[in-house]
Structures are given as structure tokens and as C-alpha cells.
Amino acid sequence: MKYIKRFTALFFEYLYRFIQFLLSPIVIYIALICIQAIYLVYFASILTDFNGVVRFLFVSLSAFMIFYLISKDENTNYKMTWIFFIMLLPNAGGLLYLLLGNKRPSRWLKRKIQPEVQYFNETRYQDPVIRNQIINKKIISLDYLNRQSFPIYNHTECKYYSLSDYNYQDMIKDLLHAKHFIFMEYFIVSKGLMFDTIIGILKQKVKEGVDVRFIFDDFGSFTTVPLHFAKKLEESGIKTVMFNRFIPVFSLSQNHRDHRKICVIDGYIGYSGGFNLADEYINCKMRFGHWKDTGIRLEGEAVWSLTSMFLSTFYAYHKEYHGEDIEQFKPHTYHPEPFKNTGYVLPYGDDPLDDEGVGESVYLNMITHASRSIDIMTPYFIIDDVMLKALCLASKNGVKIRLYVPHVPDKKIIFRVTRSYYYDLIRAGIEVYEYLPGFLHAKVMLVDGKAATVGTINFDYRSLYLHFECNVLLYEAECLSAIKRDFREMNEICAPVKIDDSRHFKGLVEGLLRLFSPLL
Incomplete structure (x- = not known):
């Protein structure tokens, strides 16, 4: 009984x-x-x-x-x-x-955002003196990114975080010390310890007279925030944007999401990386085992690129602020002293507003100009034939390539497609590793130990063609040593995939999924 x-x-x-x-x-x-x-x-x-x-x-x-x-x-x-x-x-x-x-965004979305993007492109200036200091411009796509209005800086201090748990701790400290303004832009916002703590700080900062602005993607946060969430933030004094409101209409415009992760404090401190504002990203909540994510903190002149990307979206939704003096948001406004020079930093963004696949182009360029090694962390690996051929060709030319992906998936179909590439990669000499403790959400590429990119851009069709994204490119920067160390430590906790095992991940079902992977 x-x-x-x-x-x-x-x-x-x-x-x-x-x-x-x-x-x-x-x-x-x-x-x-x-x-x-x-x-x-x-x-x-x-x-x-x-x-x-x-x-x-x-x-x-x-x-x-x-x-x-x-x-x-x-x-x-x-x-x-x-x-x-x-x-x-x-x-x-x-x-x-x-x-x-058609992957291009709807006309209304393009009309809304593109003028602001073009406006802020003109506010970013490439110092020719700094540009001429770079010897190997090709490995970091310098000329290409300059043409996209993304300059490289050298008066910026960087800190790399091998776990977003550590990133979160420092970000909280910086938010508490904010005196003038806080800008935050995230794909997923979820009620819990992490976000509730941050929202509590933001509300307190509003009371102290700090200008707080917040952007979140409506679809990314659709199931994780309460009803009228944006309205409640506005009522507390936080100027809020709910990006591309999700409407149950059979339309491509629903595909274009704001996948960026940006936090700017007083114009000279900036954060980016793979983490969103949810408890699983700092391992306070276990969803798919241990969550491995990475982040980066910038302090200096390069933060302006993050700030301008944020404002291009914010102004698109809040036209009434377009006439304000943007000089107040520049890095030296509240930090007149010189910033430390610890290497070269180039934040860049990508969006579906034009036919320029900036994220994909930078990845391809780094792969083709590598001479010794390529290390990649990505949660999703759904690439086209061009990217696959570039990786395999680099490996056959003697470049040591290691790819790190999750062992515990968050999306089983995507994971199955990712595994379907293993056999071709391993056969070409590329080492593939799965992150045994759980889910790997980091988006990092390290080339020859002297150039790296960290940020939000995945190796999949959505990141490369449909989403609004941002990354930070590092060249001969001090924090590259931390990235190298992170990859070395990954070798100790990841399992290499053997070629015999990889044969089982490639069959008829995987072939069909690969065929439709651009639509996933």
C-alpha cells in the first residue's frame, strides 16, 4: 500500500x-x-x-x-x-x-539599428602609430577589421578568466564602485543568485545617481524572467531595452537575436565573454554538470569599442537619447590618467545588418595564417565546408590543432551534429577533446601562442550569420599567458576522442542532421 x-x-x-x-x-x-x-x-x-x-x-x-x-x-x-x-x-x-x-534581417529591424551602427562606426578611430607597431597584421585581420571600423588599442590592461565564477566576483566589485554610469547587455537573464545580486546593485546605484542602462534579448530571456520584467526595471530607474521582442509569428526576424555580453562601467572598465546572467554560468545551479565558461576584463582605451557597440543598440530603441554628448562615455572622461600598456587589444562586433560575416572571416583568417598551433574552445561546432577544409588543410600543413567541446550537451541534436565532424577532423590530424566535468560554453581561439580571440561567437551558423555578436582580439598581450595556461589545464580534465570511437558518431542520421544544420 x-x-x-x-x-x-x-x-x-x-x-x-x-x-x-x-x-x-x-x-x-x-x-x-x-x-x-x-x-x-x-x-x-x-x-x-x-x-x-x-x-x-x-x-x-x-x-x-x-x-x-x-x-x-x-x-x-x-x-x-x-x-x-x-x-x-x-x-x-x-x-x-x-x-x-533569406538570412538578412527584416527591413524594420535594419532601419531601426543600422543608422546607429553607422554613426558609431565613425566614432571609432584607428591611431596610425599603434597600427604601424603591429608586425604581423594578417594573423589578427588588422586591415580587414579597420575597414569594419574596429581599431586596435595598446593602452588597455586585460584580465582573462578561465571560469565565469571568477569573472562574476570581480564584476560585482567593479559594479559596487561605479560612480557615473553602468551599461549592461546580455542574451540570457535569469532570476537567481547571480542576477538578483546584480539587479540589487543596479537599483542601489540608480538611487546614488548613477546612469544605469540595461539591454536583454527577449527570446533569450523569454522563460527566465517574470512578466512585465522590462517595465519593472524602468520603474526602478533602469533604462531598459528588450531587444527584438519575440512574437509567435512565422517570420525570419525572430531568428535575429542579441547574443552579445557586454558590461561597461564608467567608460574605462569593460567585461565580455561567454557568460550570461544566470546561476548555471557561475555553477550555483547545476544543469549539465560543471559549467566551463570564460570571460575577459578590459581597463583602458579599448573599452570604447564595447561602449559604442552597446550604445548603437540602445539608441536604436531610445531615440530620445541620441542627441546626448557621447564624449561623457569615453574612457578618459572619468580616468584622465594614462592607462597601462600590456599589449594590443581589438574588440570587434558582428551583426546580420550587412553581408559581412565578420566573425567567420576573423576565425578563417586566424586559421589560415597560423604557423605552429591552433587551440579552440567552443560549445557548438557546426561549420561549413570552407571552415572544415581550412582546419584540415592547416593541420596537414603541420599546424598542431586541438579542439575542445562539451562532453555533456545542453542541446542533444546540436551535440550530435558536433560529434559528426570528429572523424574527418581526427583523420586530418586534428586532436579532439571533450570536457569531462560537464558543459563547455567558452568561445576561445588561441593561435601560435601570440594571438587570441575571446567572446560570444560560436562555431555555428547562428553566431556566424544571424546573431548580434562581439569578441575581443588579443595580440602579444600579457593575459595571453593565462589563456595558454587554461588550455594546458584543459588537457588534464578533457578526454581525447579516438578515431575508432569517432566512426560511431557519423552515420545516416548524422548525415541528415548535417544537411539541415544551417537551419538549426
């Missing part, structure tokens, strides 16, 4: 949780989007069966979209995926591509 009662109690508890899950906003919204997609395909099918002229028009549209894709200057994997999908559904495929296929 006791076991029956226990079983009944457990059954109703899990039933209650399941019903709660089904009634959660994210499940309802995704269901609405799926219903729209199914209805669209069904509607097109009914129309084409009912009327031959309509069928001819729909099939002609699909054929036109295929020819359009063939001639379009587009990522080959992305094109082939859509061509296959359109051929699979000739009645509705062309229409679906019109709604979802």
Missing part, C-alpha cells in the same frame, strides 16, 4: 510538471509557430490540388527560388540545404524560403 501511494504521488507530481511545461509560454509560442508553418504547407497543397494555375504559379515560384539561390552569393551549405528543401516541397518550398530563407 505504501508503494502504491508513493507511486501515485510521483505520478501526479510528474503529470503536474508536464502540464506546467505544456502551458509554459515558450511551448505555446513554438506550437503557434509550428501550426502556422503546417497550415502554410497545407494551404499551399490544397490550393495547388484545387487549381492547376495556382499549382503552376507555386511550382514556378519554387523553381525561381532555386535558380535565385544558385546565382546568389551565399554560403554554399546554406544554399544547398534550401535547394534540397524546396525540391522536397515544390508546392510550398518557394513560399517558405521567402518567409524564412
